[in-house]
Each structure stands twice: as C-alpha cells, then as structure tokens.
Amino acid sequence: MQTLPRRLGAAVVTAVIVWFLSVRLGTFRDFQIAEVAIEVTAVAGLTVLTGLSGQISLGNGAFMAIGGYTTALLLLHLNWPFIAALVASAAVTAVAGGIVGVAAARLRGPYLAGATLMLGVALPALASAYQGFLGGDQGLNVVFTAPAFLGATFPLTRWQAWVSTVVALVTLVLLANLCYSRIGRNWRAVRDDEVAAALDGVNVAVTRVLAFVVSAICAGLAGSLLAIVTSLVAPGAFTLTLSIALLTAAVIGGLGSLPGALWGSLLIVIVPTYVTDVATSHGLSSSVGSNIPIAAYGAVLILVMLAFPQGIQGGLRRLLTLFTGPDLGTRIPRDAPAPHVTPPADEAPASHHEKEGTA
Numbered sequence: 001m002q003t004l005p006r007r008l009g010a011a012v013v014t015a016v017i018v019w020f021l022s023v024r025l026g027t028f029r030d031f032q033i034a035e036v037a038i039e040v041t042a043v044a045g046l047t048v049l050t051g052l053s054g055q056i057s058l059g060n061g062a063f064m065a066i067g068g069y070t071t072a073l074l075l076l077h078l079n080w081p082f083i084a085a086l087v088a089s090a091a092v093t094a095v096a097g098g099i100v101g102v103a104a105a106r107l108r109g110p111y112l113a114g115a116t117l118m119l120g121v122a123l124p125a126l127a128s129a130y131q132g133f134l135g136g137d138q139g140l141n142v143v144f145t146a147p148a149f150l151g152a153t154f155p156l157t158r159w160q161a162w163v164s165t166v167v168a169l170v171t172l173v174l175l176a177n178l179c180y181s182r183i184g185r186n187w188r189a190v191r192d193d194e195v196a197a198a199l200d201g202v203n204v205a206v207t208r209v210l211a212f213v214v215s216a217i218c219a220g221l222a223g224s225l226l227a228i229v230t231s232l233v234a235p236g237a238f239t240l241t242l243s244i245a246l247l248t249a250a251v252i253g254g255l256g257s258l259p260g261a262l263w264g265s266l267l268i269v270i271v272p273t274y275v276t277d278v279a280t281s282h283g284l285s286s287s288v289g290s291n292i293p294i295a296a297y298g299a300v301l302i303l304v305m306l307a308f309p310q311g312i313q314g315g316l317r318r319l320l321t322l323f324t325g326p327d328l329g330t331r332i333p334r335d336a337p338a339p340h341v342t343p344p345a346d347e348a349p350a351s352h353h354e355k356e357g358t359a
Contacts, residue, residue, distance in 0.1 A: 018033060018161065019162070022162065030161040031161070033165065034160045034225070038164055038222050039246070040172070042218055044171060045216070046250045047261050048187075048211065048258075049212065051257070052187040052211065053187040055104075055112060055208060056113045057212075058116045059115075062120045064219045064220070065124050065235070066092060068237070069134060069223075071088075072139075075144070076143075089220045090220050093219060094220070101213060105209055117243075125235065139232050139234025139237075140234075141231060142228055142233060144228035146159035163228070167221055175218070179258075186202045245268050251301065251305075253265070253311050263311075263313060264311075
C-alpha cells in the first residue's frame, strides 16, 4: 500500500514533468495539458463513485456545470479571487451532490443510471430558462489572467495548465488518502455486500450519499477549471456527451483505479483531436466528422475491454507483475475482503452449559 510520502512524491514528480512539457511545448499542448487535468479531476471522482461504492452516474456533467457557473458568477459579479471561487464551487456542488445522493440512495443499477441521466440532460437547460442570470445559450464570459509577477509576456495557456495540474494533483492525493481510510473501506463493504456491511455497523445510506458528495465535488472542481481554461461557461459545454465521455474514461482507465483516471482522460482528450484531424484530411464533411469522436470512444472502449477487462491500469499492472512479482498496491483495492460480521445476539452460538442442558 502506498504511504502519504510516496503519494506526495509521485505528485511532485508529475508536477515537474508537466512544468517541463509546458515550457518546451507550444500553446496548443498547454491547452491539452489543461484539458487532461480537468478530465482527470472529474474522472477520478467518478471512478471512486462507481468503482468503490458501486453506483453508476451519468450526470456528472451536470455537476461540472454547477461548478463552472458558480465560478463564473463569483468572478463576474463579485470579483472573487479564483481560489475562493474554486472553494465555493466545491461547496455548492457538495450540497447538490448530497441532495442527488439522498434522492438516489434507494436506487440501484439502471434505475440509478436513468435518474442521473435525467439530471445530466435537464440541469444545463436551466441556462435557457434564466437567460438574464445565466446568459442563455451564449453563456457567461470568464476573465482569468496570469499573475503580474510572471511578466506581461507570460503565456496565459501555460498558467492555465499549471493551475489545472495543481488542482488535479491535490485532488488525486486527497482521494487516495480518503480511499485508504475507514471511509474507503466502508465504500467497498457496501459495494460488495450491503447486508453484511449494515450488520457490521456501517450506515449504508450515509455511505452511499457521501460517495455522491465526493464525486460531485470533484466534478465541480473540474467545471471551475473548465471555466477558466475556455473563458466561457455555456450549456453547450455540459451536454450528455460529456457525462458519457467521463464514464467511458473511467471504464477504459480502470474502475477503482486513480492512475486509471489519467489513462482514460488522456484517451478522451487525444482521441477526438486525432480522429477529427484524420477525418478533415480525408475530406469528410463537418456533419459526418462531428460524429467520428463518439464512434471512436465506442471503438476504443471495445478494444480496451477485449484486451484488458480491468481497464488500461489493470492491464499495465498485470504486465508489471510478470516482471516485478506481486501487486505493489498502486491501485485502490477493489477485492478487499468484506468486514467481519458479528452475528446478532439471538443467533450467537450456544455456551458450553447451554449445550449440556440441551443434551
């Protein structure tokens, strides 16, 4: 099992790599680095929700919209610092996640997926209903600038990539600590056997709601980052396709695996750009080319599931095991044994004297 110093060390090494790439590469690559960091933040929360607590959500795009609009409104009308707006967005999405989690606590499987699907479709439509406040289809403009001490010529895209990366890394470290804590063990216990978990003293309803809250916070942070990177918050950025792409990335990377969130995010950021360029170079029309990334998601998902049923991270760990031996514990344990269940008092084994009396 990884310790906190090892997780912090891995985060620092990743930050150094991102800094080096952002300095060496161009503006477009800075934008892609920021995109990957945004997706990692959202997918990490979703992979915890689905991989650990066993709840399927198709509405995390709606939580990203809540975080993005909260950030835009605070920056636009109250001139809050971005860090304060980021924290406020996390708090607002936590409340929204708690409300949705309470409403969905009794739902399972496809019923839960259907309920969150309706959330993902309906919530962004509120922007059209309140055009004066939320900007309608045109959305809200977000002004985000690099600090003055970096110099007037410092690229804004590089600063956006740095900020997004730092938020993503902090989120991953906090999630890793949480998943290896008592809360994470409760999530796995509820996922594996709700009855056994309840008999062991775990509050199943609270545990399920808490998983929704954590996932919503991650999505809200991702929505805030998306707002400052694109400089615009509009309902068109939070469509159902986004929610499906997030779930696809979680499955491709490996459910229950935080490193898998990185692999899945890299695919959903890089694949659309690549296939769109290929479609354009082959003279496909824009109407046909716009559907190619969606088809590419499906193709990549099928290929990965056929080659690595446990996702990319599961496949990498299997290959690593061939050379290094047993699992090094770099993922969130998905097959941890269920907690010991103490039998109720009326089912406790009979004592020695009771056995003699019966005889």
